[in-house]
Each structure stands twice: as structure tokens, then as C-alpha cells.
Amino acid sequence: MSDSTRPALHESPIPGLFVVDLDLRGDNRGWFKENWQREKMLPIGLPDFGPVQNNVSFNDEVGTTRGIHAEPWDKFVSVVHGRVFGAWVDLREGSSFGTVFTVEIGPETAVFVPRGVGNAYQTLEPNTVYSYLVNDHWSPDAGAKYTFLNLADETAAIDWPIPLDDAVLSDKDRAHPRLAEVRPMPARKT
């Protein structure tokens, strides 16, 4: 099986948020990776995850910053070109509310983000492409069910490599509330 890629899983301070090391197989053409592989990622501890949508965002400039968005579905996030500084804040109700985790990710890393954990990233290279799989469908109405946190929140105090004053943001993301105003996302119905 030496011809087969082998991912490895790491825990994080946020319960259920996992970092996955991917195997980039280089050759004369470039590289190949299994970005997500259900059969190999289940036994290493990733929850069973049936994606119904694959989203891609392209960012022209270094310092483009998107977030902080907690959605009512799980996400498997990865970078397919360039690098990002990834930041996550637990926005689920319960004792882990407010827990922060950050990690730099390039094509060799993926992150599994459970439902209710706020997702954000800042690009560290131009032309960075971010790709993610989700296990429920977005719709304009679904956006209303998101929980948002301001990227500049003083309690989460994320140490952005590029100061937010010099960063490219959407107007929507500039308007999100501080942690004290966030209504925690209720636990998943089981």
C-alpha cells in the first residue's frame, strides 16, 4: 500500500475540530492529493460526513479576511492554492463557548469544522484559493440562521498576521457583533 496516501488527524482545543495532515505526492508534473477520502478518514477519527455542496472562494490580495461565520452544518475546509491563516471560535452554547484556535494552512493541511464553530481565514499569499465541502445546502434564507462574530472581537483577540485595518473585508463582515452580543448556537438535535 506504499502507493496510497495516508492522512493523519490532530485534535484542537475546540471539541470536534480536527486538523488533518494530507499527503502531497509530488512528481515531474506537480503534485496530487486526496483532499478528502471518506474511507481513509473515518478510521482515523473524522466523523462520517456526506457532502452535498463544494464551495470555492478566490482571493486576489494578501490580507483578504473572511469571517467569522458559524453555520448550521459541518465543513471540511482546505486550501488548494496559496496559504491562509485560519481562525476558529467556538460559538456553540456550553462550556467551550468562546474557545479560539488558529493554524496556518496550505495545500498539505485540511480542517474539519463542526457545526456551530465560527470559521474565518486571512490570506497570506495572492491568488489564494480556498475550497470546502459542507453537509447541508446553503440558501439565501440559510444565511439568516448563521451565527456571526466580529473579526476584531477583543475577547477572542485573534492575532491576525495582517492588521485588520490593512485587510480586505466585505461590508457584511465589518458589521458583525462582539462576543457579548452573540447568541450561542443551540446544540445539534440528535
Next chain:
Amino acid sequence: MSDSTRPALHESPIPGLFVVDLDLRGDNRGWFKENWQREKMLPIGLPDFGPVQNNVSFNDEVGTTRGIHAEPWDKFVSVVHGRVFGAWVDLREGSSFGTVFTVEIGPETAVFVPRGVGNAYQTLEPNTVYSYLVNDHWSPDAGAKYTFLNLADETAAIDWPIPLDDAVLSDKDRAHPRLAEVRPMPARKT
């Protein structure tokens, strides 16, 4: 629903191979696309497709050429950075065996490739990133069940933008047989 992306589907000369126009939503940060969205793509005619693996290949140089590989599963292929000349040859047993289809694809286009249709591409820009979803798991043994065709096959006569003599290929892809030697892939068991 003006805030929601709308894909459009086109048929091709190869039965079951569809070209999908994706909606790239640009803003001050770059763009966003729903690369694959089950709920929207079913009603426009894409077969129901439950991916279990997402593969990404990165290509340094213009003219990198990969193929022609027919696999025992369906593929939803897309380009997330750069551009490619995509080429497909029907290698399923039956009357469409040998049918060729080519189209240039960038981030705004995706192609659904049914099981048994040979897949190939040549990069038209440096640092091109190709991403695809498949509905069965690859393994080193599964590779043995592929059907291959030589990129230079004289019958398929694919008009590569960059002549193959100047292209970057894997040694494996240089060794594939001509169409007359190909054993057609048997029809899907239903």
C-alpha cells in the same frame, strides 16, 4: 432568490457527459462559487452523485498533460485556478465507443464525466489547480481496473494546444495503448 447562484447544464456528443456553467460571484475580495451543489444540479439534469473522495492535482507548467484515464466511477471535474484544455474519449463498450469531446475549462465551468469515459487535460496556464469529486474510492488495486488510452492516439486525434512533444507527461501516461488495443469498459451493472 437573486442572491443565489444558478448553474446551467449543456449536453455533449458523449452520452451522459455534461458541461455545467457555474456562477462566479465577484466582489472586492475576489470571487465565490458553488462548485458543486446537489440540490440545484439534480433538477437541471445532473445524475444523483454522492461523492466519497475529492482529489486535487497541481500542475507547475503550461502544457502539463494527464490522461487518458477511464475509471470505474463517475467524476465531477473542475478547475479552481488557471485554465485547461479538457479532452474526453468514450471508452465504454457500445456504439458511442471512440467518441471524442473537448472543451476549454476555467473556474466558471465544470464537467460531469460518467464512468467509463476517458478523462484527460492539458494546462493552459502555469500553477493550474484541477479538483474533482468521485463517487467511489480509489486504491492502488482500483488503478488496475482503469481503462487507458494513449494521449497521442491517431484515431481519437485530439488537437492538443501544446504539441505532446513539448508537453510534461508522466512515464505511465506515455505507455498507454492505442484505441485498437483498448478493451472497452463493460456497461455499468444495474
